[in-house]
Amino acid sequence: MGKAAKQAAFQLATTSTAKKNEALAIIADELEAKADVILAANAKDIAKGRESGMSEALLDRLLLNPERLQNIAGDVRNVIKLNDPIGSELESKVLENGLSLAKRRVPLGVVGVIYEARPNVTIDIAALCLKTGNASILRGGSETFFSNIELVKVIQSALEKAGLPAESVQYIDKPDRELVSQLLKLDEYVDMIIPRGGAGLHKMCKENSSIPVIIGGFGISHVFVDESADLEKSVQVVANAKLQRPSACNALDTLLVHERVAEPFLAMLAELLKDKITYVVESATCEKMPKVPNMRLAQDGDFDTEWLSYTLGVKSVASTAEAIEHMREHNASHSDAIMTNSIENAELFINSVDSAAVYVNASTRFTDGAQFGLGAEVAVSTQKLHARGPMGLEELTSYKWIGKANYLSRP
Amino acid sequence: MGKAAKQAAFQLATTSTAKKNEALAIIADELEAKADVILAANAKDIAKGRESGMSEALLDRLLLNPERLQNIAGDVRNVIKLNDPIGSELESKVLENGLSLAKRRVPLGVVGVIYEARPNVTIDIAALCLKTGNASILRGGSETFFSNIELVKVIQSALEKAGLPAESVQYIDKPDRELVSQLLKLDEYVDMIIPRGGAGLHKMCKENSSIPVIIGGFGISHVFVDESADLEKSVQVVANAKLQRPSACNALDTLLVHERVAEPFLAMLAELLKDKITYVVESATCEKMPKVPNMRLAQDGDFDTEWLSYTLGVKSVASTAEAIEHMREHNASHSDAIMTNSIENAELFINSVDSAAVYVNASTRFTDGAQFGLGAEVAVSTQKLHARGPMGLEELTSYKWIGKANYLSRP
Numbered sequence: 001m002g003k004a005a006k007q008a009a010f011q012l013a014t015t016s017t018a019k020k021n022e023a024l025a026i027i028a029d030e031l032e033a034k035a036d037v038i039l040a041a042n043a044k045d046i047a048k049g050r051e052s053g054m055s056e057a058l059l060d061r062l063l064l065n066p067e068r069l070q071n072i073a074g075d076v077r078n079v080i081k082l083n084d085p086i087g088s089e090l091e092s093k094v095l096e097n098g099l100s101l102a103k104r105r106v107p108l109g110v111v112g113v114i115y116e117a118r119p120n121v122t123i124d125i126a127a128l129c130l131k132t133g134n135a136s137i138l139r140g141g142s143e144t145f146f147s148n149i150e151l152v153k154v155i156q157s158a159l160e161k162a163g164l165p166a167e168s169v170q171y172i173d174k175p176d177r178e179l180v181s182q183l184l185k186l187d188e189y190v191d192m193i194i195p196r197g198g199a200g201l202h203k204m205c206k207e208n209s210s211i212p213v214i215i216g217g218f219g220i221s222h223v224f225v226d227e228s229a230d231l232e233k234s235v236q237v238v239a240n241a242k243l244q245r246p247s248a249c250n251a252l253d254t255l256l257v258h259e260r261v262a263e264p265f266l267a268m269l270a271e272l273l274k275d276k277i278t279y280v281v282e283s284a285t286c287e288k289m290p291k292v293p294n295m296r297l298a299q300d301g302d303f304d305t306e307w308l309s310y311t312l313g314v315k316s317v318a319s320t321a322e323a324i325e326h327m328r329e330h331n332a333s334h335s336d337a338i339m340t341n342s343i344e345n346a347e348l349f350i351n352s353v354d355s356a357a358v359y360v361n362a363s364t365r366f367t368d369g370a371q372f373g374l375g376a377e378v379a380v381s382t383q384k385l386h387a388r389g390p391m392g393l394e395e396l397t398s399y400k401w402i403g404k405a406n407y408l409s410r411p
Numbered sequence: 412m413g414k415a416a417k418q419a420a421f422q423l424a425t426t427s428t429a430k431k432n433e434a435l436a437i438i439a440d441e442l443e444a445k446a447d448v449i450l451a452a453n454a455k456d457i458a459k460g461r462e463s464g465m466s467e468a469l470l471d472r473l474l475l476n477p478e479r480l481q482n483i484a485g486d487v488r489n490v491i492k493l494n495d496p497i498g499s500e501l502e503s504k505v506l507e508n509g510l511s512l513a514k515r516r517v518p519l520g521v522v523g524v525i526y527e528a529r530p531n532v533t534i535d536i537a538a539l540c541l542k543t544g545n546a547s548i549l550r551g552g553s554e555t556f557f558s559n560i561e562l563v564k565v566i567q568s569a570l571e572k573a574g575l576p577a578e579s580v581q582y583i584d585k586p587d588r589e590l591v592s593q594l595l596k597l598d599e600y601v602d603m604i605i606p607r608g609g610a611g612l613h614k615m616c617k618e619n620s621s622i623p624v625i626i627g628g629f630g631i632s633h634v635f636v637d638e639s640a641d642l643e644k645s646v647q648v649v650a651n652a653k654l655q656r657p658s659a660c661n662a663l664d665t666l667l668v669h670e671r672v673a674e675p676f677l678a679m680l681a682e683l684l685k686d687k688i689t690y691v692v693e694s695a696t697c698e699k700m701p702k703v704p705n706m707r708l709a710q711d712g713d714f715d716t717e718w719l720s721y722t723l724g725v726k727s728v729a730s731t732a733e734a735i736e737h738m739r740e741h742n743a744s745h746s747d748a749i750m751t752n753s754i755e756n757a758e759l760f761i762n763s764v765d766s767a768a769v770y771v772n773a774s775t776r777f778t779d780g781a782q783f784g785l786g787a788e789v790a791v792s793t794q795k796l797h798a799r800g801p802m803g804l805e806e807l808t809s810y811k812w813i814g815k816a817n818y819l820s821r822p
Contacts, residue, residue: 010739014762095784099777108795109765187617191795206598210617212624212796233818328421339818350813351425354520362816366510372812373506384519384602384809385623386797398795401783402761405773407644407750 002189004167005110009135017084023162028076041146107133115196119147132396139172184209216381219334224323226340227258234339250367254313262288262316282315320345335364356389413600415578416521420546428495434573439487452557518544526607530558543807550583595620627792630745635734637751638669645750661778665724673699673727693726731756746775767800
């Protein structure tokens with residue numbers, strides 16, 4: 001499988017944008033044309049899930065219906081419209097030694113993606129890899145087994161119709177977990193592993209892979225409300241960061257508030273959020289909290305918890321420096337914001353907080369490929385190598401150096 | 412050690428270029444002022460090496476003398492002159508959603524470097540990491556134990572004199588190999604591992620590290636002489652690529668030559684190189700070779716061998732496509748060149764050869780940080796994530812996204 005992918009990657013690397021877009025267009029068309037077969041396969045997954053006692057929320061995540069399938073095809077058509085980054089030159093110069101040198105964007109080669117639940121990820125990743133000339137080896141969750149098999153069949157037949165190798169997109173179609181471990185050791189053929197799933201999957205990949213892994217999606221998100229902040233506007237930002245989509249990785253986990261404004265700010269917040277939120281409050285901060293129905297004292301580990309729900313950690317601090325110190329101790333690495341009117345504190349915060357995205361007077365929810373204007377999002381990286389923050393098409397590329405001379409035998 | 416490094420990294424991240432340069436200047440001065448102590452420690456390493464029967468070549472690699480120490484101090488002063496990449500903005504835009512977004516270059520954080528033999532690497536890496544605001548954890552070979560201990564003492568006392576944390580540069584000063592395994596698991600504190608040494612070290616790091624590793628320095632280097640090439644000039648390029656420094660990773664390993672020009676070209680080459688080279692020749696190519704003293708038939712594995720010596724593999728091929736096919740099968744990934752006068756073949760070669768650096772009518776020896784105008788070289792990466800080819804200061808950096816708004820509660 002690795003060898004076949006590498007071979008396909010060689011061909012994809014020199015495939016024109018027009019040809020890649022043609023394949024994507026056929027994939028989109030075929031998704032619609034073969035809707036019946038795909039939905040029938042999906043019904044089998046749903047039946048199996050229901051049998052095994054899967055929750056309604058999870059069942060909904062893996063459900064496909066005509067409308068959702070239409071949306072997936074629409075997403076593929078959107079990828080066609082995106083700029084193909086391959087072939088562009090990042091730098092080019094003539095050196096003193098006479099060499100004319102260019103740094104050209106090229107595909108990574110073969111990308112391995114391990115993901116859970118939602119079947120749209122299969123199409124999504126395959127389309128983004130194809131657009132950037134990468135071959136992909138996919139491994140979805142067992143819950144979506146039947147759906148994924150059909151979706152990959154559609155992709156592979158579309159690739160063949162477009163005259164591209166079917167092995168450009170391959171799927172590990174045996175449930176055996178051992179196969180994932182094997183995939184992680186294929187460093188001779190696979191150039192990057194993207195795990196899309198929970199912390200356990202990321203840890204497993206990080207510890208067992210001999211292939212570079214993109215780690216992401218985790219980290220406690222903080223908003224610090226400084227004493228100089230516009231409190232009325234800040235309360236709106238906090239509400240947005242917490243309530244808009246609590247299950248997202250860029251949703252607010254911990255609210256830090258300057259002690260001089262803690263009382264009025266927390267009163268305004270309680271008034272706005274009413275009973276929508278459970279507050280987990282640091283003990284010294286309690287006396288500054290208004291009476292609210294859902295509140296408990298923070299315990300060890302609470303400020304290291306990514307809530308992914310309607311829970312909010314609250315702590316008052318004496319300064320921007322103390323807020324930064326708290327964030328360093330409690331795993332800030334994804335998205336963090338300061339609300340302030342002080343240039344000095346804003347700069348201190350920006351320079352000192354070591355996260356993928358740092359905001360001044362803006363919501364942590366901005367951390368997103370679409371919001372950042374990247375067109376598509378492959379993952380959100382919280383590591384520092386290769387890519388940090390939302391990863392779009394460019395982050396699925398590498399570069400090569402191209403040197404031309406006139407038979408100079410120097411150096 | 413990891414915790415202390417992370418703490419130092421936080422401080423270095425916001426240290427001004429002037430302060431970092433001040434520390435580098437003190438390091439250079441102290442290297443000269445404390446020459447006696449350093450040379451005495453080095454003499455102990457040399458004595459120990461001689462006792463254990465180390466070869467003269469290896470002893471020479473680890474020898475320091477006043478002149479070499481002077482050169483090392485000079486290298487540190489050169490790093491002062493290099494542009495500090497930290498803080499520059501790679502991109503900045505105002506998005507439709509009202510967010511003013513910038514992508515700013517920041518240090519990686521903590522860099523772990525594992526290396527062998529030469530004591531100058533200790534100073535070299537420490538200086539490049541310091542310049543880019545990274546803390547470093549170093550682990551040198553046991554052969555240079557005494558020298559490295561003194562060199563790190565000099566660095567740490569210089570850091571303190573400059574008002575920077577001594578923990579900015581730390582050294583693992585126990586011979587225990589288990590400590591290296593522990594370093595490779597410190598993903599909570601260390602952001603990147605650079606192994607500088609043989610293939611065994613790279614493999615060990617790749618397989619055992621939960622921290623991203625930069626793999627590099629390996630790969631078979633090829634020159635393909637096409638039928639349209641200027642043979643007289645090409646023979647000079649081949650001589651340069653093979654003879655200038657055979658032990659370098661960008662030195663030529665395999666010469667591929669178009670069958671239509673194989674006979675005259677190989678005759679010219681034998682004439683120029685005389686008995687300097689041992690030729691390892693593919694069997695069908697033998698009849699095209701002139702009579703030369705040192706020649707043997709190629710066997711299995713010969714074209715997968717990085718010679719690092721005065722040996723040259725030779726094979727004739729029927730086309731540029733066959734040359735590319737050979738290179739794909741035989742691990743081209745570092746530096747490869749085509750000699751040609753055909754634009755079509757040059758483009759085919761550039762686009763199809765999947766190596767860090769690809770050349771047209773130029774020597775593979777160009778792959779080098781200094782030649783590429785990067786000012787310094789940390790390593791030569793042959794992986795595709797993060798950095799490919801010679802890595803300079805910029806490749807020791809990451810970036811963060813900085814978003815500013817006016818309390819917009821969108822998205």
